[in-house]
Amino acid sequence: MWTWNNLWHWAGHPLSWPGFVGMLVGAVVILLLALLVVMYSIYWQRKFIGWMQWRIGPNRVGPWGLFQTVADVLKLLVKEDVIPANVDRTLFLLAPIFAFVPAFLVLSIIPFSAHHVFTANIGIGALFYVAISAITIHGVMLGGWSSNNKWALIGGMRSAAQMLSYEVPLGMSIVGVVLMAGTLNLNGIIAAQMHTVWYVIPQILGFIVFVIAGTAEMNRTPFDLPDAESELVGGYHVEYSGFRFAFFMLTEYVYLLAMGGLMATLFFGGWAGPFLPGWLWFAIKIFIFFTFQFWLQATLPRIRQDQMMSFSWKLLLPLALANLVITAVVKVLV
Amino acid sequence: MFQYWNDYFFVVLFLLLGIFLPVAAIWVLGPLLRPKHPTVAKNTPYESGVEPVGDAHVRYNARYYLFALMFVVFDVETLFLYPWAASFHQLGLFALTEMLMFILMLVIGLAYAWRKKVLEWS
Numbered sequence: 174m175w176t177w178n179n180l181w182h183w184a185g186h187p188l189s190w191p192g193f194v195g196m197l198v199g200a201v202v203i204l205l206l207a208l209l210v211v212m213y214s215i216y217w218q219r220k221f222i223g224w225m226q227w228r229i230g231p232n233r234v235g236p237w238g239l240f241q242t243v244a245d246v247l248k249l250l251v252k253e254d255v256i257p258a259n260v261d262r263t264l265f266l267l268a269p270i271f272a273f274v275p276a277f278l279v280l281s282i283i284p285f286s287a288h289h290v291f292t293a294n295i296g297i298g299a300l301f302y303v304a305i306s307a308i309t310i311h312g313v314m315l316g317g318w319s320s321n322n323k324w325a326l327i328g329g330m331r332s333a334a335q336m337l338s339y340e341v342p343l344g345m346s347i348v349g350v351v352l353m354a355g356t357l358n359l360n361g362i363i364a365a366q367m368h369t370v371w372y373v374i375p376q377i378l379g380f381i382v383f384v385i386a387g388t389a390e391m392n393r394t395p396f397d398l399p400d401a402e403s404e405l406v407g408g409y410h411v412e413y414s415g416f417r418f419a420f421f422m423l424t425e426y427v428y429l430l431a432m433g434g435l436m437a438t439l440f441f442g443g444w445a446g447p448f449l450p451g452w453l454w455f456a457i458k459i460f461i462f463f464t465f466q467f468w469l470q471a472t473l474p475r476i477r478q479d480q481m482m483s484f485s486w487k488l489l490l491p492l493a494l495a496n497l498v499i500t501a502v503v504k505v506l507v
Numbered sequence: 508m509f510q511y512w513n514d515y516f517f518v519v520l521f522l523l524l525g526i527f528l529p530v531a532a533i534w535v536l537g538p539l540l541r542p543k544h545p546t547v548a549k550n551t552p553y554e555s556g557v558e559p560v561g562d563a564h565v566r567y568n569a570r571y572y573l574f575a576l577m578f579v580v581f582d583v584e585t586l587f588l589y590p591w592a593a594s595f596h597q598l599g600l601f602a603l604t605e606m607l608m609f610i611l612m613l614v615i616g617l618a619y620a621w622r623k624k625v626l627e628w629s
Contacts, residue, residue, distance in 0.1 A: 188513055196513075200520045204528065250532075251540045258550040259562070270529045277525035281518045293514035293521075300589050301518075321563045322552040334571035337578040344585040352592040411553055415541060416533050479628035482574065486626045490581070490617065494610060497588070504595065505603050 199291040203280055211426040212242040218467045225471040252415040257321065260412065264319035269413070269420035272312025275305045276427040283434035284359050286444050286452040298359035299351055302435055303344050306390070309424065310336045316421070317409035328408025331398050331478065335389060338485040339396075343386035345493035349379035349500045350439045359435075363443035373440040378496040380440050382489050387432050389485070391425065393466055395473040396481060433462035573625045584613055 223230025231238030282298045317329015350372050354365035373380050389396035410421045437458035444451030552559045
């Protein structure tokens with residue numbers, strides 16, 4: 174007996190053709206949603222930073238400049254795709270894909286709403302995120318190396334060093350949450366927070382480490398050394414143009430969305446909240462995260478390379494370890 | 508069981524879609540829309556507007572070599588911590604002591620690296 178419900182209830186049933194179609198629709202919806210969010214987060218970034226710097230921001234294309242990013246994307250699509258001489262051609266062409274695919278893949282486990290139609294409810298959720306997001310380093314490094322450009326090489330090398338260093342505190346700060354919830358499943362973590370409080374309160378130390386390490390993982394200000402415009406002209410993507418460049422940018426902003434989703438899930442109760450529907454709560458929490466990131470970008474100067482490396486190993490890592498020990502001991506005592 | 512695999516199948520679907528989008532945009536849709544007029548000057552690597560000096564595929568001093576070694580140690584450690592954390596409420600005091608000893612050993616390692624000035628970026 175076929176009903177519309179077959180489409181949306183693939184989780185928990187043997188896989189059927191309607192279920193498969195439902196899955197495909199779900200994945201495509203998330204893809205389109207991600208593209209839309211990326212476009213409007215860039216718009217919001219420019220507008221918000223504009224206001225902070227006493228400017229107006231984009232206001233020419235469409236009402237209040239709302240179609241500015243659409244115009245930018247179309248421009249990138251019709252731009253010539255310059256492949257410089259002497260590049261390592263295969264790697265140069267593949268690098269943006271290496272960077273983008275894991276960024277999109279981690280979205281598959283972020284619980285955007287209470288009902289798992291659009292994302293997968295897998296048991297190892299938190300670990301899956303950390304594991305897959307680390308693959309992006311390869312895309313960035315390959316892009317920097319294969320460009321045969323000195324700026325790109327330095328940018329790629331810096332990027333690898335930075336992402337390696339901040340991967341460790343990021344992973345450790347998540348362990349604190351896993352310890353409290355007793356599960357790696359992201360939905361389980363949300364459920365555990367519904368019984369008690371949002372984990373941002375008991376895990377405040379882990380939260381601080383998570384936000385700082387997450388900002389560094391995404392190469393955002395004040396940790397935007399890999400693509401420091403004023404010293405490296407653009408870092409690992411100097412030689413990229415047109416849509417290949419667009420995919421590097423897309424990667425960055427998809428990670429912003431994914432990291433916001435992960436943060437909301439781990440520390441702010443995910444889609445749980447009173448009165449409003451779950452997806453709206455989730456959107457609000459992600460929006461606050463976006464705004465916070467753009468605020469940082471408008472406020473903080475870039476830190477120095479040596480400061481950045483020692484900050485991770487000498488401060489964040491011991492803090493994350495201390496948080497872990499405290500959480501474990503308190504959990505045994507209470 | 509099927510419930511378990513369904514979710515992973517969904518992840519694979521995301522993987523395929525994630526590969527499909529850039530391939531479609533760069534290799535299929537792109538060539539139809541964008542111009543292609545390569546010239547010699549356009550294809551030289553960018554080096555602040557001057558003629559590039561030499562090649563960038565050189566032996567580059569990867570300063571983060573030691574950091575990478577440290578990363579391997581601590582990332583594997585984190586990997587051990589995940590299953591411990593997930594099943595902590597069943598394991599109790601014994602597992603806590605074991606893991607505290609494990610963490611202590613790694614802290615000693617970190618302190619040693621710190622003292623040996625491995626953590627300096629110089």
